[in-house]
Amino acid sequence: MTRQLTTQNATITTAAVEVKTLTISGKQVTLAVFRQLKEEPLITEDGTLNGEPWGSVNYHPDKCSADAEHLHIVWQKGAELRRSNVTAVPDFDRVSPGGHQAGTxxxxxxxxxxxxxxxxxxxxxxxxxxxxxxxxxxxxxxxxxxxxxxxxxxxxxxxxxxxxxxxxxxxxxxxxxxxxxxxxxxxxxxxxxxxxxxxxxxxxxxxxxxxxxxxxxxxxxxxxxxxxxxxxxxxxGGIVDMKCAYTAEIRAEEARRQRHRDAHAALAELPQLFIAV
Incomplete structure (x- = not known):
């Protein structure tokens, strides 16, 4: 019987050639177990993280290989593991093949x-x-x-x-x-x-x-x-208050977008985790 993957029995081991594998109770995690992980966003709307990222898995369990460039990140939420589809760049920086900027x-x-x-x-x-x-x-x-x-x-x-x-x-x-x-x-x-x-x-x-x-x-x-x-x-509130509210919001949005860019850049540097077929 396939055992559930949790933070208590899951570990990451490194082989001699620096290949990191995701294991459960000493055995390499399979695709079937990986698919059982709940899909949940890792990056919040504010640009912060919902938990601790472990690494990426080069497998597309949701038939999303044709989507925009992205990573499947395994991350820890409390005592549980999750997986998240994270695009290579934030949505607001994405450009279509035709050169059109995303609506965001x-x-x-x-x-x-x-x-x-x-x-x-x-x-x-x-x-x-x-x-x-x-x-x-x-x-x-x-x-x-x-x-x-x-x-x-x-x-x-x-x-x-x-x-x-x-x-x-x-x-x-x-x-x-x-x-x-x-x-x-x-x-x-x-x-x-x-x-x-x-x-x-x-x-x-x-x-x-x-x-x-x-x-x-x-x-x-x-x-x-x-x-x-x-x-x-x-x-x-009058013109002065309206301008101040707008300026504060723009500055906050600039900071939010930078947090998203930093988060995506950091996740792109995570090690790849290998799982068994």
């Missing part, structure tokens, strides 16, 4: 969304072009504004990974109305066209009055939208 490479969070909202709000208040481009009339909002937006390198506060943010509808409305007001104001500044100058004075006056009325209306709607957006920003 991008960083997304509530703090990033709020920070992006604050940046757009600050840009609108200062009269600068917002990070969101004007919404074309008649277009689908989901396909334009509500798509994920990558923060520019100078604002993402990290060079290690790209940061993606989305904004609430209040931000979309404010940016759209800002663009509409600027367009209406530009129509006034442009003045009458050559054709309009050939029309009667009363008609010219009517055209100018309509343009001012349109600009005033758009400005009123824009001010209202900015008021709503300002309230939303203040509810999140």
């Amino acid at each position: 490479h991008w960083y997304r969070s509530t703090a990033a969304n709020r920070y992006l909202t604050a940046l757009v709000y600050m840009g609108l208040r200062a009269g600068r072009e917002p990070l969101l481009s004007p919404l074309p009339r008649g277009s689908n909002k989901f396909d334009t504004y509500m798509a994920k937006l990558e923060l520019p390198a100078g604002l993402s506060e990290t060079e290690e990974f790209p940061v993606i943010g989305t904004v609430p509808q209040a931000t979309v409305d404010a940016a759209d109305l800002c663009a509409a007001y600027r367009f209406a104001k530009a129509e006034i500044d442009r003045g009458l066209s050559d054709y309009e100058r050939t029309t009667p004075p009363e008609w010219q006056a009517k055209v100018i009055a309509q343009r001012h009325a349109t600009a005033d209306h758009q400005r009123h709607k824009y001010d209202e939208a900015m008021g709503v957006l300002g309230v939303a920003v203040e509810r999140c």
Whole structure:
């Protein structure tokens, strides 16, 4: 009868040529026994280890030989042994054969969304072009504004990974109305066209009055939208707090990713454990 593999009866022995074998009660562990080990992640989401790694086994019990490069690590959890499929590099550093970066490479969070909202709000208040481009009339909002937006390198506060943010509808409305007001104001500044100058004075006056009325209306709607957006920003603690929360989160994510890289590098250096067929 096959005996259960535990930390009490399992040992690692080294032959004269430095071949390390995994044994149970003095006998080399077989594939059948190895397959009985419970599969459990060794590396936590935080980049730390759930237990003590023993070594790797060059065997793919789950028909995963065609998967991305990885190791099967035998590790100790308390008084029990586990096995774990550990990729050669962390998921966020993995690149497909076609050269595409894994989706986990991008960083997304509530703090990033709020920070992006604050940046757009600050840009609108200062009269600068917002990070969101004007919404074309008649277009689908989901396909334009509500798509994920990558923060520019100078604002993402990290060079290690790209940061993606989305904004609430209040931000979309404010940016759209800002663009509409600027367009209406530009129509006034442009003045009458050559054709309009050939029309009667009363008609010219009517055209100018309509343009001012349109600009005033758009400005009123824009001010209202900015008021709503300002309230939303203040509810999140204000611009300063939103930036501090985002910066702290980015620094924590940088440290987390480095722990993952260090853990994968250390596990790659573990000795290979040989088991019997």
